[in-house]
Amino acid sequence: MTDLRNLTLAQARDGMAAGDFTAVELTETFIEATGAVRDLNAYIVETADQARAMAAASDARRAQGQVGAMDGIPVAIKDLFCTKGVQATAGSHILEGFVPPYESTVTQNLWDAGAVMLGKTNLDEFAMGSSNMTSYFGPVANPWKRKGDDAVLVPGGSSGGSAAVVAARAALGATGTDTGGSIRQPGAFTGIVGMKPTYGRCSRWGIIAFASSLDQAGPMTHTVRDSAIMLGAMAGHDPKDSTSMKLDVPDFEAALTGDIRGLRIGIPKEYVMDGMPAEIDALWKTGIDWMRQAGAEIVDISLPHTKYALPTYYIVAPAEASSNLARYDGVRYGLRVDGDTMQDMYENTRGAGFGAEVKRRILIGTYVLSAGYYDAYYLKAQKVRARIAGDFNDAWEKVDAILTPTTPSAAFAQGDKMDDPIAMYLNDIFTVPASLAGLPGISVPAGLSAEGLPLGLQVIGRPYDEETLFRVAGVLEDAAGFDAKPDLSGLGG
Amino acid sequence: MPLNRDNVSAIAHLARLKVPEEDLDSLAGELNNILGWVEQLDEVDTDGVAPMTSVVATEYARRADNVDDGGIAEDVLANAPDRMDGFFAVPKVVE
Structure with a gap:
């Protein structure tokens, strides 16, 4: 039998449908793989017993002829999702030991589709970071290394643990969340497909909030097809999230026709950065050639406010975070550090419970929302955000x-x-603009750097047009033929 | 005007964050760097631009005003750091 670890999600689905192996066999393979890559520090909690029970239930369903879109598929869940009865920490000391009494909508959707949970993956604290270095539970290692260099690399962040377990073939897919690039950037750093849907496509209910106008869940997988399958299972309207859109979930997999003839692909001239390695620019040009060879029309466009996206983001996101994180006060859940008065208790708890980057963002957010500074910073940023979104609206007239x-x-x-x-x-300079405009984006592994590390290309799509996004990404993936794999031989459990 | 250690201390108090005295100067430096960097937004002409508060152009979600859950006090209290007689317990606030 082929090594089940090397299957894609779609191949595993089809293999179970053909009766080649069972969900229990598949899940045992991935539980073993989880143990074999423990050096990556990618999981905060492993849930092997639960995975075995879910896999057995999947096989029982299959025997009855009742299978969901992800039945028997072992996946990892970013530890930002509330999972009933299983600790959810957001990578923070302040939530250590918190066991949610309820399930997030996105994870419930996955379990309803038959998926199997392997565990909760490590992340930057409260999803604030691009390296997974800010987790209270320690950094995650990227399974990739530079050629001839043993330095441990970051997997990107904030969904670093999810990226690492998929890249290390210890899960067939994983959930991530993306506020400014937290799915796409780690996807690029680990050679996998990372997809952020349109804001409102997936419910935010039960996802620990960072910046509510930006946060969105999405799939992290080996292939574009896997991404389409997994998003289909995660997405859908949820009455419990007033920003979730009342839209039917299309058959995203059916959108992968491989045909992009006549599609207009925009190339924004502002997506060049001082000091950017020549190989990134070269890969981008190669990607443009692939699109052209596949029959797409290449259109030069301008997104003139691109350079203002990051500073806008670093006002809006901390402002929202400072409000969202006000709930961690040592009263209802999580850490409490006692003090003489209620105020002391709050300050001691939050001082001890939050790490340096989270504190920095709470302070910035508190400052830009405070009386006297609100207009100069927060209101200004909201207006520039409208300009950035307007740039994209103009672009959709042409591409x-x-x-x-x-x-x-x-x-x-x-x-x-x-x-x-x-x-x-x-790090997030190319991913933040689409986040601010609420647009779907996907990173596809497209080549290797001179040092032998994966590099990604991003496709950005119109709101709620994930189907075109997947179609373009699928053609990009076929053209790139990216089949490099990290060397896992040095890893231990 | 750049932030000084007293400003940072005041902001930290507003945010209910205990920040050790010895960290105030370095934090002021970090925050000033970030604030200096975001001030480039002043270059953008935003006259007549409405602030963007949401990316979804949607009507407010409405639902019938019916109680649809409840009776889960034990779930609500399950993660409490301290509890007493079915309530969250906190340090004394009234003498």
């Missing part, structure tokens, strides 16, 4: 999708960029 690099570099080493927050923030 059907936009092609850009995903990140301005390949994965960097653990510890790099840690002393300069702005250098870290620049």
Whole structure:
């Protein structure tokens, strides 16, 4: 029998349908794989017993002829999703030991489709980071290494654990969340497909909030087809999230026709950054050629406010975070550090419970929302955000999708960029604009750097037009033929 | 005007964050760097632009005003750091 670890999600689905193997056999393979890659520190909690029970239930359903779209597929869940009876920490000390009494809508949708939970993956604290270095539970290692160099690299962030387990073939897919790039950037850094749907496509209910006008769940998978299958299972209207859209979920997989003839692909001239490695630019040009060879029309476009997206994001997101994180006060759940008075208790709890990056963002957010500074910072940022969204609206008059690099570099080493927050923030320079406009984006592994690390190209689509996004991404994936794999031989359990 | 250690201390208090005295100067430096960097937004002409508060152009979601859950006090209290007689317990606030 082929090694089940090397299957894609779609192949595993089809293999179970053909009776080649059972959900229990598949799940045992991935529980074993989870143990074999424990050095990555990708999980905060493993749920092997639960996985076995869910897999057995899946096989029982199959025997009755009742299978869902993801039946028997073992997946990992970013530890930002509330999972009933299983600890949810958001990578923070302040939520250590918190066991949600309810299930998030997205994870419930996955279980209703038959998926099997392997565990809860590590992440930057409260999803604030681009390296997975800010987790209270320690950094995650990228399974990839530079050629001839043993330095441990970051998997990107904030969905770093989810990216690492998929790249290390220890899960067939994983949920991520993306606020400014937290699915797409780690997808690019680990050579997998990372997809952020349109804001409102997936319910945010039960996802621990970071910046509510930006947060969106999405799939992290080996292939574009896997991504389409998994998004189909995650998405859907939810009355419990007033920003979730009342739209039917299309058959995303059926959108993968491989035919993009006549589609207009926009190339924004502003997506070039000082000091960007020449190989990123070269890969982008290659991607443009692939699109052209597949019959798409290439259209040069301008998104003139692109350079203002990051500073806008670093006002809007911390402002929303400072409000959302006000709930962690040591009263109802999570950590409490006692004090003489109620105020002391609040301050001691939050001082001890939050890490440095989270504190920095709470302070910035509190400041930009405070009386006297609100107009100069927060209101101004909301207006610039409207300008950025307007740039995209103008572009959709001329094009059907936009092609850009995903990140301005390949994965960097653990510890790099840690002393300069702005250098870290620049990781998301190509992913944040689409986030601010609420647009769907997908990162597809498209090549290797000179050092042997994966690089991604990003496709950005119209609101709620994930079907075109997947179609373009599928053609990109076929043209790239990316089949490089990280060397897992040095990993232990 | 750049933030100084007293400003940072005041913001931290507003945010109910205990920040050790010895960290105030370095935090002021970090926050000033970030604020200096975001001030480039002043270059953007936003006259007549409405602030963007949401990316979804949607009507307010409405539902019937019916109680559809409840009776789950034990679930609500299950993660409490301290509890007493079916309530969250906190330090004394009234002498």
